[in-house]
Amino acid sequence: MSRQGQDVAALVAQQLPGWARSLGFSQIGVADVDLSAAEKGLLDWLAAGFHGEMGYMQVHGLKRARPAELVPGTVRVITARMDYLPRDTAEDWTERETKRLAVSGEAVISIYARGRDYHKVLRQRLQALADRIAEVIGPFGHRVFTDSAPVLEAELATRSGLGWRGKHTLALSREGGSMFFLGEIYVDLALPLTAPASAHCGHCEACLTACPTGAIVAPYRLDARRCISYLTIEHHGAIPVEFRRLMGNRIYGCDDCQLACPWNKYARRATLADFDSRDPLDAATLLGLWAWDESEFLRRTEGSPIRRIGHARWRRNLAVAMGNAIAAGDAASAEMRAALAAERASSNELVREHIDWALGAATR
Known part of the structure; x- marks a missing residue:
């Protein structure tokens, strides 16, 4: 040079x-x-x-x-x-997010997508x-x-x-x-290199233990086919039956491995308003989101990463989560059953198959 x-x-x-x-x-x-x-x-x-x-x-x-x-x-x-x-974001955000996963009627969306x-x-x-x-x-x-x-x-x-x-x-x-x-x-500029980072995970395997579907098959090795983020976002077809109950109330992405990571006590807040949560994505209910027809979905998700999956896969994910809530005996189970049944006939084959699975949840 x-x-x-x-x-x-x-x-x-x-x-x-x-x-x-x-x-x-x-x-x-x-x-x-x-x-x-x-x-x-x-x-x-x-x-x-x-x-x-x-x-x-x-x-x-x-x-x-x-x-x-x-x-x-x-x-x-x-x-x-x-x-x-x-x-x-509150100081105890990891605890709050973890608790939401146990409330079957709530709809949990990955933080990055809100x-x-x-x-x-x-x-x-x-x-x-x-x-x-x-x-x-x-x-x-x-x-x-x-x-x-x-x-x-x-x-x-x-x-x-x-x-x-x-x-x-x-x-x-x-x-x-x-x-x-x-x-x-x-x-194409030969800029001076910055020093690489060293690893600091040590013997910790909290992320592997926390993964609901066992998608982290070994340290540093992820099988995307088992990952809830992949299944709810990248996967176009039916959610494999063996993973549906494990999805719980996660309807778009999954943060479990990050919630379990001790290094996230140092996670920093954004400096940009762009990443502030949109109402109601940080406190939505499954029934509330199921009520969105396609036009409402498109309006609510304008400029959001969620729009990329489209209304049908959005409802596919919601149907699985509602089936899990019904199986868990959620207080709103009757309303969920009625809401799912009301949309069955007008849904496409993909959504209908997941509605049928959800409506049969109580017998599984």
Whole structure:
């Protein structure tokens, strides 16, 4: 690299943390593009079929571990962390969230999904960060990613010092737990690398023990086909019967492994209003959400990540949770039965099958 190039890279590296903080990011790092050490683990995971219906992971293959193949010219990856706990989150939030899981009539939605779609928030702000760099050094090659392409996000976060990969496979930070989003900017600038993070899970296996479906089949190894987040969001068909009772009242995503993680006592509140919980997603009931017809669902989920699953899968998930509430003898069981039965005839085959399962819950 020329002396001038070194000076430009040093200037950008010096200014990046401040620029990132002004845009709502909590931490910034820079990773190299040589991820060859992660290739075998990725191939083994795919070969085991742990990606389920997420066929794009198989299609992209090793491009996930080869940034310079995905975006030719890339020599560094700028990594960014953005905390997402709502700004008004109580100090005892893990206890509160855990207690809600035991109230069968409540509808539990993963915390990250209660506010605005993070894809939109991070993508816009990562692009703003890239624009800020361009203002200082001129045009440069780059591409922004936010869980939107074949990127090994947790691997890059570890190598750039944002955190380490926890046994639940999520990135973990000593200063921020795991309640944060990751984003990346692939760049053709040879920026100075930031130091990698060391692991601090020790002998703890709280996340493995907490997983309702045993999806964390071994430390650092997740079978997505068993994961409630996958089943309620990524999976398009019928929920496998063997997992329905285990889903409880979780209707979109699952936070159990994060609620159990002791590092999340350090989880930080978001600085952006985008991640504040929308009414009524942090205190909704199953009956209340079942009452949403498709137009209401679309109105309520505008700009939300929940919209991506569509009304039919939303109702599929709700039907399973209502069946579990009925089986548990919830006080509103009679109303749930009536509400499910009233919608059976007008529902599509997918939803109808789950309604029938739910209505038979008391006999199982």
